[in-house]
Amino acid sequence: NTRDILEGLRGELPGLRVLKTEINSGHGRAIRMGYESAIKEYVFQVDSDNQFDPGDFRKLYELRDDYDFIVGLRKTRCDPAHRLILSKTIRLAIFLIFGVWIKDANCPFRLIKRKVLIELLEPIDKDALAPNIMVSILAKKKGVRMTEVPVAHYGRKTGSVSIIKWKLIRFALGGLRQLVVFRKNLMLQGMQHEHKRKK
Known part of the structure; x- marks a missing residue:
């Protein structure tokens, strides 16, 4: 599994840190733990299911001076039909609830400036099921320098779907x-901020 592979690489990569949880706490918490444990200027996140081309990282990296939040866009998704339908539903729901249009808000292939990421995580609940979606929404709402970059996407050949x-x-x-x-909380925070500003 992924953990065993990473443990085996620690000898070759002295700077590699393998984060562990005692129990399977879910994808959302794992994502957040990784984000909050990052220490470098930029944070790159990718799922370990071999559905992305590692070479596409350079597409994102080359844009780091122009954007603080760079998300992969799976133009041709190689996923089952029910996942494609779910993705389109999420896109529409985000637009209806938040008024922003993001083509691939949950894409697990992204490069973000750590300082920006930590600020975006602050209002998000620790138990959020899909923190990547919320982070993407906040980035768009707050006017963060954000862009989506087309990346390759492949069908799953290894591992198994956990859900x-x-x-x-x-x-x-x-x-x-x-x-x-989340939307209600953001509105409440906005009203509180406006009230303090007027005082």
Whole structure:
């Protein structure tokens, strides 16, 4: 598995840190833990399921001086139909709830300036099911220098999908509820900020 491979690489890569949790705390918490543990100027996130071309990293890296938040855009997604439908539903939901249009808000191939990322994470609940979506939304809403870059995407050839269809639907509904609550919280924070400004 991924952990064993990374542990094996520690001898070759002295700077490699392998983060562990005692229990499987879910994808959202794992993403957040990785983000909050980062120490360098830029944070690159990619899933370890071999669905991306590592060479596409350079496309993002070359734009780092022009943008603080660079997200991959899976122009041709090699995923099952139900995942494609879910992705389109999320895109529409984000637009209807937040009024912003992001083509691939949950793409797990992204390069972000750490200082910007930490600020974006602050208002997001620790138990968020899909922090990448919320981070993308906030970046767009706050006017962060953000862009989406077309990247290759391949069908899964190794490993297994950890969420079966019915669980994915339940996960998606839970995520949608969190987005609605997130929107309400942002509105409340905005009103509080406006109230303090007028005082």
